[in-house]
Amino acid sequence: MERPIKPARLRGDRVTMAHGGGGKAMRDLIEEIFTDVFAPPGTEDQARLTAQALTEPGAQLAFTTDSFVVSPPEFPGGDIGKIAVCGTVNDLAVGGARPLWLSAAFIIEEGCEFDLLRRIVASMQAEADKAGVRIVTGDTKVVERGSADKVFVTTSGVGVIPAGRDLQAANIRPGDIALVNGVLGDHGATILAARGDMALTTDIRSDCQSLNALIEAVVAAAPGTRAARDATRGGLASALNEMAEAAGVGIEVAESDLPLRAEVKGVCEVLGLDPLYLANEGTLVLFVPEAEAQAALDAMRATEAGRNAAIIGKATAGPSGRVTMRTLFGGQRLVDTLVGEQLPRIC
Incomplete structure (x- = not known):
């Protein structure tokens, strides 16, 4: 059922410091931009929640939090709001949890356009609906011009891990098979092109998406699934290194089997980047x-x-914690942990 359209309460087209002052202007901002869309349960300073899954014997509560400062805040395939929902949903899902509820806190720069906020909030709600989660509580703060970059978002998520489910990297054993769900590096390449600093023209779109439905499908088909990790900052290489170290195994991948778009390869070749370290926002690796x-x-x-x-x-018997790649030329290359970041402000 569609929500009734309420008369506009905000004046002007941009956020001012008055919108963070605790008075009527702040209430108008919160109600018109946020709560009219998210429709949280109740008006108290906390969400009061119940779910049948919480009462199942052996179930575990999962809780995660993350902050998002991506620049630019809108890009092909997504925006900072969509990333905030997907990132938190995925952090829960790769640990085996079924995501239920999210919180969302916004740091808004003075001068930020109301229309930008409306698009971000609508994107968040659309992705939450798609992922089957609810945004149930939140917060807003307004900071002086120059103290932020339009808007930063922090989301926390709560989910339930069903009894008997145990997805963690320490479970990986030699001989286990590594899979990814899609092409690599699309998000990092998209953000680089969207910034416009290097006059890159490309049709690449971010892979930003929620992965909880995919995880549920995999666990149902392969109940022995050991572990999963989303390949966000630091890309696939960093995720694999973290998993190899936690499990005390080696991991070997084949360059010929890595799903990469020709456009991403081209961007990396021009700029001297390694696609294994490019960020993803809807790609995971699992064993x-x-x-x-x-x-x-x-x-x-x-x-x-x-x-x-x-x-x-x-996964291999060793050396423990080492990730290697069989190259297209038949040799072996060490895939080490990224030192620093190839690209800042990518999520």
């Missing part, structure tokens, strides 16, 4: 026992978020 690898791959490819899924490598 399953070899006997369940095909079932997991088929389950991923049957979902919208996993149509380009691929097997990329496997």
